[in-house]
Amino acid sequence: MLKPHALCRSVERIRPERLLSRGIRAAIVDLDNTLMPRDTGQVPPPVREWLRAMQDAGLPIVLVSNNWHRSAEEAARELGLPIVTKAVKPLPFAFWKALGLLGVRPRECAVIGDQLFTDVLGGRLVGCLTIMVPPQSSHDLPHTLVLRRLESLIMGKSAAELANEESSCG
Numbered sequence: 001m002l003k004p005h006a007l008c009r010s011v012e013r014i015r016p017e018r019l020l021s022r023g024i025r026a027a028i029v030d031l032d033n034t035l036m037p038r039d040t041g042q043v044p045p046p047v048r049e050w051l052r053a054m055q056d057a058g059l060p061i062v063l064v065s066n067n068w069h070r071s072a073e074e075a076a077r078e079l080g081l082p083i084v085t086k087a088v089k090p091l092p093f094a095f096w097k098a099l100g101l102l103g104v105r106p107r108e109c110a111v112i113g114d115q116l117f118t119d120v121l122g123g124r125l126v127g128c129l130t131i132m133v134p135p136q137s138s139h140d141l142p143h144t145l146v147l148r149r150l151e152s153l154i155m156g157k158s159a160a161e162l163a164n165e166e167s168s169c170g
């Protein structure tokens with residue numbers, strides 16, 4: 001439950017065609033530190049291109065975020081993506097809601113995020129394929145930084161170190 005199915009150095013390295021070949025039809029994607037660094041709040045151009053490539057490949061995306069601020073909704077609107085906020089990941093409710101919006105079964109959906117205890121655990125609990133990426137920025141909420149120390153203890157290394165050792169992902 002506390003191990004992602006795959007680790008990628010960044011979201012833009014996740015290849016839509018690989019997901020399709022694994023029977024994936026849609027994706028639930030985390031927002032903070034997965035698509036945009038928490039310190040800048042700006043989605044980098046390569047990430048925007050990846051989002052477009054996913055949708056061009058026929059893989060719709062719903063964002064699921066534990067963030068409860070209006071900024072998360074504004075970011076989603078700017079990206080043109082639906083979002084479920086105040087998700088309380090790893091609880092399953094927001095994932096179920098997103099799966100309903102996407103119209104896919106859990107095993108047809110990838111959950112992509114930067115945190116083991118929210119994105120990976122939550123995605124695993126509902127039966128999705130889970131792909132972890134290292135956080136885009138070391139800037140994060142205090143309780144998240146504590147969780148990251150725990151993540152490294154459980155995984156043996158940080159997500160960034162592990163992702164660097166991976167030859168492929170997705």
Ligand SMILES: [Mg+2]
Nearest residue numbers: 030032033114
């Ligand atoms: Mg995150």
